[in-house]
Amino acid sequence: xxxxxxTATPAIRRRFPPVAELAICSLALVVIGGILLASYAxxxxxxxxxxxxxxxxxxxxxxxxxxxxRLQMFxxxxxxxxxxxxxxxxxxxxxxxxxxxxxxxxxxxxxxxxVVMLVIFxxxxxxxxxxxxARYSSPPHSAD
Amino acid sequence: xxxxxxxxxxxxxxxxxxPPSAQIQVVPLRGxxxxxxxxxxxxxxxxxxxLWALTFCHVVGGALWTAIDLFVGLIIGPILGRLSxxxxxxxxxxxxxxxxxxxxxLVLMTLAAGFQLALKExxxxxxxxxxxxxxxxxxxxxxxxVIALGVLEPANIAVLVEMRKSRPDGAVIAVLMxxxxxxxxxxxxxxxATLIIMTRVATQ
Numbered sequence: 001x002x003x004x005x006x007t008a009t010p011a012i013r014r015r016f017p018p019v020a021e022l023a024i025c026s027l028a029l030v031v032i033g034g035i036l037l038a039s040y041a042x043x044x045x046x047x048x049x050x051x052x053x054x055x056x057x058x059x060x061x062x063x064x065x066x067x068x069x070r071l072q073m074f075x076x077x078x079x080x081x082x083x084x085x086x087x088x089x090x091x092x093x094x095x096x097x098x099x100x101x102x103x104x105x106x107x108x109x110x111x112x113x114x115v116v117m118l119v120i121f122x123x124x125x126x127x128x129x130x131x132x133x134a135r136y137s138s139p140p141h142s143a144d
Numbered sequence: 145x146x147x148x149x150x151x152x153x154x155x156x157x158x159x160x161x162x163p164p165s166a167q168i169q170v171v172p173l174r175g176x177x178x179x180x181x182x183x184x185x186x187x188x189x190x191x192x193x194x195l196w197a198l199t200f201c202h203v204v205g206g207a208l209w210t211a212i213d214l215f216v217g218l219i220i221g222p223i224l225g226r227l228s229x230x231x232x233x234x235x236x237x238x239x240x241x242x243x244x245x246x247x248x249x250l251v252l253m254t255l256a257a258g259f260q261l262a263l264k265e266x267x268x269x270x271x272x273x274x275x276x277x278x279x280x281x282x283x284x285x286x287x288x289x290v291i292a293l294g295v296l297e298p299a300n301i302a303v304l305v306e307m308r309k310s311r312p313d314g315a316v317i318a319v320l321m322x323x324x325x326x327x328x329x330x331x332x333x334x335x336x337a338t339l340i341i342m343t344r345v346a347t348q
Contacts, residue, residue, distance in 0.1 A: 012315045024294035031286045038259065039279050041268050082301065085171070093252055096187065100256050103190055104263060125293045132298035133305045136316045 011136045016071070019131045022064035027124040029057035030117045037114060044110060051113055057120050064127065075137035079130045086126035094118040168237050170304040175245040186253050190260050198264070201257035206342070209250040210335045216243075217332020221325040229314055232321060237307055240300050240324075247292070255285065267345065274345045281341045288331045296327040 033053035037045050098118050106114060189197035224232055261267075267274040299320045306312050306320070 010315065011313055012319060020294075020298070024290065027294050028290045031290055035279075035282045035286050038282060039268075041259075042263060043270075078305070082305070086301075089248070092183065093248070096183065096252060096256055099187065100190055100259060104260075125297075128294055129298040129301050133302045136302055136306060136313070136320075137309075 014135065016131075016135050017067040019064050019068045020128050020135075022060045022067070023124045023128045023131070026057040026060035026064065026120060027128070029053045029060070030120045030124070033057070033117050034114075034121075037110065037117075041106075042104060047109055047113055050117070054113060054116050054120065058116070061120055061124060061127070068127070068131065075134040078137045079134035082133045083126050083130035086129045087122065090122045090125045094122040168304060168307050169241050170301060170308070171244055172241045175242070179245055179249045182249050182253055186256050190256065193260075193264070195261075195264065198257045198261050201253045202261055205250045205254035205257065206338075209247070209254050210338060212247070212250070213328070213335045214332045217328040217330070217335075221328050221332070224321075225325055229318060233307065233312075233314075233317060236303055236317075236321060240304055243300060244297075244304070248297070251289075251292070273348045277341050277345050277348075281338060281345075284334055284337045284341065288334050291327050291331055296324060296331065299323040299327070 030053065033050040036050045036053070040046075095118075098115060101111065101114055185197070186201050188194070189201060224235060227235070262274075262278055266272055267278055269275065303317055303320045303324065306316050
């Protein structure tokens, strides 16, 4: 997309790669993995299914981040502004969920897997929010 | 909302109703201490295994979450969908910042306390008659969480950021508001399932 075209096209019609869609799929997978882990509490859960979901979820998140990083005509300043604050909020949320599991004596591999899932969760949501905000914002050089 | 396609850029800015864009706060700062207090209260309740406080957080948080979701999704949403774009924008400018803080706090409070209660009361044990119901409730909450965190909340925040611009784009606001209202309606309907599950759990 050329600079002139991006500036002239209304924000609502601009086309972007499926960054938010991939992040939402990634979020859905960690939520399913979290449900699998939580459904076994207080017993030790089997880790195969949740671990596979976490790996696919991480791959989707990385793909989403890669597609995002290739965007040129994008309101990066606004993206990072929103991302920072949303990240703070969701790190607190994830920290609280992690605290609850640690309090309930989750240890070892299940805890490690849970932490990985919480990290993905804490990145997925801010990424989706910040991308949704920034995609409708004008490119930095245009009149806003 | 058939008028979406006819909305032109600048409609919202031209409307007399909404507050000036600079006055729209995406996150109402005055609410942050309240949120912090609630989060600390939930953490202390979990850490101290404080049964009354956990029950309080789960019942109060869950009641507010369910009621607000149902009210917004099934009552406010359809009314809002029939309002003019300027009226919708004026309502959204005052309503949505409150939702940005309120809903995540209620969800966190309800789920964290509820999980602890389920463990303490033995409802998560495989032999418990409530075990299957709780797993179903996790699934319902999981679907609601993905919709709320992946679609509803980004739309909510994007609307507010758009409204803060010197020249808000009416078409963008209309599309995002439609997304907000549809997803609020879906989560509202799913709360009916939560009500059925939770009343079953409480009476078994």
